[in-house]
Amino acid sequence: MKLLIKPPLMSLITISTQIFSRGFLFPRKRLMLTYLVAMICILGTSGISLYLFLIKNLNQQLDRELLTLVEAAAPSLNIIKSEGLQSLDREVPWRNLFSEQEYSLEWYDSEGKLLAREGTQFPHMSLFKTISPAQLNKGFPVLQRLGHIQTATISVYANNPDEETPILEGYIRASESTQEMEVILDKLRVGLALGGTTALVLVSIGSIYLTQEALSPTQRGVQQISKITSDVSHHLRTPLTRISIATEILLSKKDKIQPEEVKKLNIINTAVEQIRRLVEELLFLVRADLPSKLRESVSLKPLLQPLSQQFESIAQARGINFQTELLSNVLVSGDSVRLTRLLTHLLENAFNYTDPGGSVFFSMKLSHGTVIISVRDTGMGIADGDLPFIFQGFWRGELAQNKQPEGFGLGLTIAYAIVQQHQGEIKVSSQIGVGSCFQVHLPLA
Ligand SMILES: Nc1ncnc2c1ncn2[C@@H]1O[C@H](COP(=O)(O)OP(=O)(O)OP(=O)(O)O)[C@@H](O)[C@H]1O
Ligand SMILES: [Mg+2]
Structure with a gap:
């Protein structure tokens, strides 16, 4: 596969025609959407990370407080076991902690039986209902969230002078309500939602402005290129017509010129015809x-x-078998000249790239509010790897260049532009050596 004429001016024209054939709305919308999605991802990820970081920090702070409390209370278990609840006033001087803040402490014996309890915020579940003794006897504090209460439980051991293993005395559970933390998190959520919405509004306004700023030089450039292309093509028409008329006049006097000259004049005529077609197709694009x-x-x-x-x-x-199946009373909204041109390009390709003995089918069918016009051939087909390129300006397949040396690779670019103008779709399926099928989907009027 080769790209046809590619000197610098032609490349420029290819780019401009491609952009124009799809319109400027498409890149603008896509740029704006990409920018918006990127900003939403950045803002969303930052907001969620900040929120998760704060939750983790608050939880860690709560756990640290509970661990400090439960470890400080460890020596009191023995005293409570021997002297009872009344010793609390004497042994736990920091007990005002329980009334001022939302902490609680519970003392259990080694069987998990509650010995004493201080404070108001504690889980309404006995110790072994929430933690198994095996879990507790591992020697590490156990941290748990039970509804709106966060707890830290430790096992308390007494030294056994005779044996190596310490004797289990019981357990202490410290609890704290998480309500205060939840209030902070609620405020944070509201703050993040408000901040996020404000940021999103600002980002949307920014994206419109930035897209405009980013695209306007390109838009101006493309408009200039299109104008130059249009002017050059327009001004080429007159000299081309003059050359054409002059050669026709000379050819009409065949008897007065050498056969060799006639041959050359015919070559000039064909070349002029080709340039005229190129100029006309560029102007259209x-x-x-x-x-x-x-x-x-x-x-x-x-x-x-x-x-x-x-x-x-x-x-x-x-020598090609041609079958047609056109439906009556099918109306579409569009430009009849352009629609004829669209199907001319598709039929031309089908005939150009199908050998004698092959077939071309031209048919129409209705489906869900659209008409599907198909041009199917049993010709040379298009390789899978070539399919993405066939609608690009000046692109031609290698086989096509051998079969039709005078083509430009603009027929499908024009067809694509016309389908776009009619809010339609063009679909291709093809298999090399088997044939191709081009389907134009157009909304019914
Ligand atoms: N029916 C088809 N069968 C096989 N190949 C096709 C067919 N239609 C298009 N192609 C491939 O797509 C390429 C682009 O087609 P397009 O109509 O744009 O240009 P072209 O036919 O080469 O030249 P032009 O239409 O400007 O005379 C062709 O060169 C060919 O490789
Ligand atoms: Mg063609």
Whole structure:
């Protein structure tokens, strides 16, 4: 596969025609959306990370406080066991902690039986209902969240002078309500939601402004290139017509010139015809975005019947089997000249890239509010790897260049632009050596 004419000016024209054939709305919307999605991802990730970091910090702080409390209370278990609850006043001087803040302490014996309890915020569940003795006897504090209460439980051991293993005296559980933390988190959530919404509004305004700023130089550049292309193409028409007329005049006096000269004049004529076609196709592409009579209601059969008849004679001349199946009373909203041109390009390709003996099918069917116009051939087909390129300006397949050396690679670019103008879709399926099928989907009027 090769790209055809690619000197610098041509590359420029290719780019401009491609951008124009898709319109400027598409890149603008895509740029804005990309920017918005990127900003939402950044803001969302930062907000969630901040929120998770704060939750983790608050939880760690709560756990640290509970661990300090429960470890400080460890010596009191023995005293409570021997002297009872009344010793609390004497042994736990920091007990006002329980009334001022939302802490609680519970003392259990080694069987898990509650010996004493201080404070108001504690889980309404006995110790062994929430933790198994095996878990507790591992020697580490056990941290748990039970509803709105966070707890830290430790096992308390007494030294056994005779044996190596210490004797289990019981357990102490410290608890604290998480309500205060939840209030802080609620405020944080509200703050993040408000901040996020404000940031999103600002980012949206920024994205519109930045997209405008980023695209306007390109837009201006493309407009200039299109204008130059349009002017150059326009001004080429007159000299081309003059050359054409001059060669025709010379050719009309065949008897007065040498056969060798006639041959050369014919070559000039063919070349002029080719340039004229290129100029005309470029002009069409750069003007593709200009308004046309797209609102006219077009009945497809009367439009496509003459086209089909035209190709019937080409089919006969080339020995290709041509079958047509056009539906009556199918109306689309569009420009009849452009629609004819679209299908001419597709039919031309089907005939150009199908060998004598092959077949071309031209048909129509209705499906869910759209008409599907198919041009199917049993020709040379398109390789899978080439399919992404076929709608690009000036792209031609290698086989196509051998079969039709005079092509430009613009037929499908024009077809694509016309389908876009009609809010339609163009789909291709193809298999090398088997054939191709181009389907144009157009909304019904
Ligand atoms: N029906 C088809 N069968 C096989 N290949 C096709 C067919 N239609 C298009 N192609 C491939 O797509 C390429 C681009 O097609 P397009 O119509 O744009 O250009 P072209 O036919 O090469 O030249 P032009 O239409 O400007 O005369 C072709 O060169 C060819 O490789
Ligand atoms: Mg073509």
